[in-house]
Amino acid sequence: MQSSTRSVDVVVVGAGLAGLAAAIRVARAGLDVVVLEAAETVGGRVRTDRVDSMLLDRGFQLLNPSYPAVRRMVDLEALSLRRFGTGVVVARAYGTYRLMDPRRAPRSLLGDLSGGTGSLREKLAFARYGITTAYGPVSRLLRRPDVSYGVALDAAGVRGELRHAVLEPFLAGVVGEDRQETSRHFVDLLLRSFARGVPGLPAAGMQALPEQLATLLPACSGWPTSHRFY
DSSP states (O other): OOSOOOOOSEEEEOOBHHHHHHHHHHHHTTOOEEEEOSSSSSBTTOOEEEETTEEEESSSOOBOTTSHHHHHHOOHHHHTOEEOOSEEEEEETTEEEEEEOTTTOGGGHHHHTSGGGOOHHHHHHHHHHHHHHHHSOHHHHHHSOOOBHHHHHHHHTOOSHIIIIIIHHHHHHHHSOSSSOSBHHHHHHHHHHHHHOOOEEOTTOTTHHHHHHHTTSOOOTTSSSSOSBO
16 A cells, blocks of 8 residues: 555556556546556456466457457557457367358358258358348447347247357357346347457467556556556
């Protein structure tokens, strides 16, 4: 704890990604903000350890460049994003299957149509749903009835192996629930970002992201050190 005191407009507790984004928005609005952080570095759970010559991110972390907040706030070129392939590998008891984005990997289309991860009918139904979600205007997405995303997939005809073996476990990990009760508006916006962007990792590890965000905050003068986090 610092013995000196200072009056500020806003105090943000925690220098994770959410805290940093909130502080940047407050600072851009012309208010005086200070971020309180117990750790020695920014990032919260987004951390990168260096072991010998290896960079080891803590936990499962990816950066999708199509997220609106990322486009507004992040200098992607400075992060030297290393992008992944556009697809998933599905492990079943009777083998593994690769589902790729046919727009970016057209040679994979024949394998994608195999029955191991759902029928052709179901895949075409999800393709229709995905195209209207990814490329229609956001205003039209938000005018859809805001039912749960499970109900929305039912209505779209996505009810077979593709849903149970691929979509349900993937989305459960993203939204943090497996009962498919999350707002379809929220999930539609996620699917839109997944379809429009290719996730990757910064060349220096995921911690490079919060470190870059920290540089967007004005330095706090009058404190014992020049650091802006306390």
